[in-house]
Amino acid sequence: MGPMVELLESGARSAAERLAVTILDDAGIAGWVANHPACGYEIDLAFIAQMVAVELDGFAFHRVAA
Numbered sequence: 001m002g003p004m005v006e007l008l009e010s011g012a013r014s015a016a017e018r019l020a021v022t023i024l025d026d027a028g029i030a031g032w033v034a035n036h037p038a039c040g041y042e043i044d045l046a047f048i049a050q051m052v053a054v055e056l057d058g059f060a061f062h063r064v065a066a
Helices: 003-009 015-026 058-062
Strands: 033-038 041-047 052-054
Touching: 015 033, 015 041
Parallel strands: none
Antiparallel strands: 033 041, 041 052
């Protein structure tokens, strides 16, 4: 499987999220989930066991045009 397909399968959506996934994978850091639902939102990267949420691209990327 090619690298781009692997990135897409990770659940990462934005360029920033895909870059973070690459960095985490290259560093051998595991235990994270992309786009984890919480309180009606999606956390870009969540380390659930550690109760850590990481927002990478914020409102400008996630907002819905009115």
